[in-house]
Amino acid sequence: MGGTPVLRYDPVMGFDRISILGVGLMGGSVGLACRRDASHSQIIGYNHKIDEIRRALDRHAIHEGTTDPIAAVMNADLVILCTPVGVFSKLMDAIAPALKQGAVVTDVGSTKESICRLAEKHPNIRFVGSHPMAGAEKHGIENARVDLLSGALCIVTPTDSTDPAALKIIEEFWQLLGMRTMRMSPEKHDQMTANISHLPHAIAAALVRIQSEESLQLAGRGFLDSTRIAAGDPALWQEILLENRENVRSGIVRMQIELQKLLEKLDANDATALHEWLKAAADTRRHLANPTNKSE
Amino acid sequence: MGGTPVLRYDPVMGFDRISILGVGLMGGSVGLACRRDASHSQIIGYNHKIDEIRRALDRHAIHEGTTDPIAAVMNADLVILCTPVGVFSKLMDAIAPALKQGAVVTDVGSTKESICRLAEKHPNIRFVGSHPMAGAEKHGIENARVDLLSGALCIVTPTDSTDPAALKIIEEFWQLLGMRTMRMSPEKHDQMTANISHLPHAIAAALVRIQSEESLQLAGRGFLDSTRIAAGDPALWQEILLENRENVRSGIVRMQIELQKLLEKLDANDATALHEWLKAAADTRRHLANPTNKSE
Numbered sequence: 021m022g023g024t025p026v027l028r029y030d031p032v033m034g035f036d037r038i039s040i041l042g043v044g045l046m047g048g049s050v051g052l053a054c055r056r057d058a059s060h061s062q063i064i065g066y067n068h069k070i071d072e073i074r075r076a077l078d079r080h081a082i083h084e085g086t087t088d089p090i091a092a093v094m095n096a097d098l099v100i101l102c103t104p105v106g107v108f109s110k111l112m113d114a115i116a117p118a119l120k121q122g123a124v125v126t127d128v129g130s131t132k133e134s135i136c137r138l139a140e141k142h143p144n145i146r147f148v149g150s151h152p153m154a155g156a157e158k159h160g161i162e163n164a165r166v167d168l169l170s171g172a173l174c175i176v177t178p179t180d181s182t183d184p185a186a187l188k189i190i191e192e193f194w195q196l197l198g199m200r201t202m203r204m205s206p207e208k209h210d211q212m213t214a215n216i217s218h219l220p221h222a223i224a225a226a227l228v229r230i231q232s233e234e235s236l237q238l239a240g241r242g243f244l245d246s247t248r249i250a251a252g253d254p255a256l257w258q259e260i261l262l263e264n265r266e267n268v269r270s271g272i273v274r275m276q277i278e279l280q281k282l283l284e285k286l287d288a289n290d291a292t293a294l295h296e297w298l299k300a301a302a303d304t305r306r307h308l309a310n311p312t313n314k315s316e
Numbered sequence: 317m318g319g320t321p322v323l324r325y326d327p328v329m330g331f332d333r334i335s336i337l338g339v340g341l342m343g344g345s346v347g348l349a350c351r352r353d354a355s356h357s358q359i360i361g362y363n364h365k366i367d368e369i370r371r372a373l374d375r376h377a378i379h380e381g382t383t384d385p386i387a388a389v390m391n392a393d394l395v396i397l398c399t400p401v402g403v404f405s406k407l408m409d410a411i412a413p414a415l416k417q418g419a420v421v422t423d424v425g426s427t428k429e430s431i432c433r434l435a436e437k438h439p440n441i442r443f444v445g446s447h448p449m450a451g452a453e454k455h456g457i458e459n460a461r462v463d464l465l466s467g468a469l470c471i472v473t474p475t476d477s478t479d480p481a482a483l484k485i486i487e488e489f490w491q492l493l494g495m496r497t498m499r500m501s502p503e504k505h506d507q508m509t510a511n512i513s514h515l516p517h518a519i520a521a522a523l524v525r526i527q528s529e530e531s532l533q534l535a536g537r538g539f540l541d542s543t544r545i546a547a548g549d550p551a552l553w554q555e556i557l558l559e560n561r562e563n564v565r566s567g568i569v570r571m572q573i574e575l576q577k578l579l580e581k582l583d584a585n586d587a588t589a590l591h592e593w594l595k596a597a598a599d600t601r602r603h604l605a606n607p608t609n610k611s612e
């Protein structure tokens with residue numbers, strides 16, 4: 021974190037130059053939101069596929085595009101990693117020497133501990149981990165939306181080595197795009213999201229997998245809603261589940277234990293105990309606010 | 317099914333008198349739909365709570381109401397059991413001697429095998445089991461909606477002792493209210509709905525139960541959608557899960573096995589196998605039609 025930041029960031033005018041690495045669903049939506057809310061900034065998009073850049077330009081999600089990550093981060097004040105998490109290591113190696121002094125780097129990855137550990141290997145990368153909790157089943161720039169992030173929660177994950185000024189800049193950036201922000205350690209983030217996000221995805225996939233062609237004919241709104249997330253990109257979710265596999269594992273084991281408790285109540289034909297088991301869940305679920313961010 | 321039916325049913329004019337036993341969410345919605353689509357029929361509502369009858373009258377879901385089930389079915393051409401399933405046995409005992417000759421009786425219960433067996437104990441009840449697959453998390457007449465059933469699927473469950481004429485009348489009745497109908501044996505119905513409806517409810521409740529206050533703060537649209545059904549009436553669902561407990565039990569065991577397979581892939585860090593596991597679910601889910609009946 022050495023050196024005096026020469027970041028061109030102005031609370032009113034924002035950044036001169038924002039670099040988005042990976043212009044798919046998330047990167048494209050970040051770009052569209054930047055065009056709306058950070059209209060003084062020049063938005064540069066990197067993608068390894070030239071077609072995706074062309075589509076991002078067509079959709080006005082970026083001002084300029086390149087297939088060279090080094091060119092993309094040149095002179096950028098803010099760099100946002102929006103590629104699949106599996107590419108982060110290579111990408112950080114490539115951009116680290118090319119970053120402008122003081123540039124702040126963040127990401128949109130769904131797991132945070134391994135990413136923050138990775139960033140710490142590059143002391144010249146002024147990194148703050150972020151997880152904007154918004155998404156959709158569909159992927160690619162064609163599904164990017166200017167309001168994908170609006171009203172949703174963005175978790176930022178500072179560590180002991182995070183520069184407080186960079187943390188503040190990143191929080192204000194997400195807030196500028198209409199997000200609520202919350203600070204949490206990367207470890208805590210990964211535990212919490214395993215339970216509330218990664219596990220539900222695995223469960224939804226399992227629920228779909230155990231159906232037959234016949235039972236699927238009877239699928240009503242309840243089944244469709246409860247398995248909607250199972251339609252998500254398998255490549256993305258395979259990566260998330262493996263990245264966070266220790267926490268996901270714990271969540272699956274807890275589900276198995278909870279289902280075992282349910283089986284015991286059914287076997288005992290215990291209406292009172294079953295009612296209590298269901299009622300606790302119903303009470304908790306009813307108290308949860310409705311989603312503020314509809315992605316469909 | 318002895319005796320010549322003297323049912324006053326006309327394909328154009330419909331029934332003279334329709335009796336709805338239980339005017340809560342489902343009974344009230346059936347009543348509202350009858351008022352719209354069977355406007356020549358007189359709709360009589362029974363409920364054990366006088367307040368619920370008043371509200372049903374206020375909402376114009378019924379023309380007349382009574383707390384006496386026998387009075388409610390007098391001279392009715394069609395009787396629809398919409399109370400909780402647990403009351404059916406008593407209710408059938410009470411109404412059987414009072415039914416008009418030829419009157420057709422159906423129900424809206426979520427389980428079918430035990431109900432059809434129960435009806436067969438009353439040879440003078442001309443019964444056809446039905447399961448309109450529509451509902452909502454909220455219950456009570458105040459949440460009844462004229463379009464709750466519109467576009468949704470109604471499964472009718474004939475048995476060897478079902479009168480074919482009565483079956484046809486019941487199918488046409490649900491179709492008149494805008495539903496699609498499908499025939500299925502009661503046993504098959506209970507197996508299929510355990511997998512596609514009852515199990516997802518149990519799973520959603522378990523998913524809510526294993527969360528902590530902290531993780532619930534991070535609940536996004538994915539979690540909210542996948543657990544929406546867990547907010548359903550615990551009394552209703554306790555009854556359904558116990559009524560269909562053998563099939564629900566099988567479904568839970570299948571889920572546990574499927575989750576075990578997932579754990580093995582995570583433990584083996586097998587990205588390819590995990591991707592295939594997720595992709596099969598995503599492909600299946602993407603091919604399912606969107607819900608035609610939105611209940612929120």
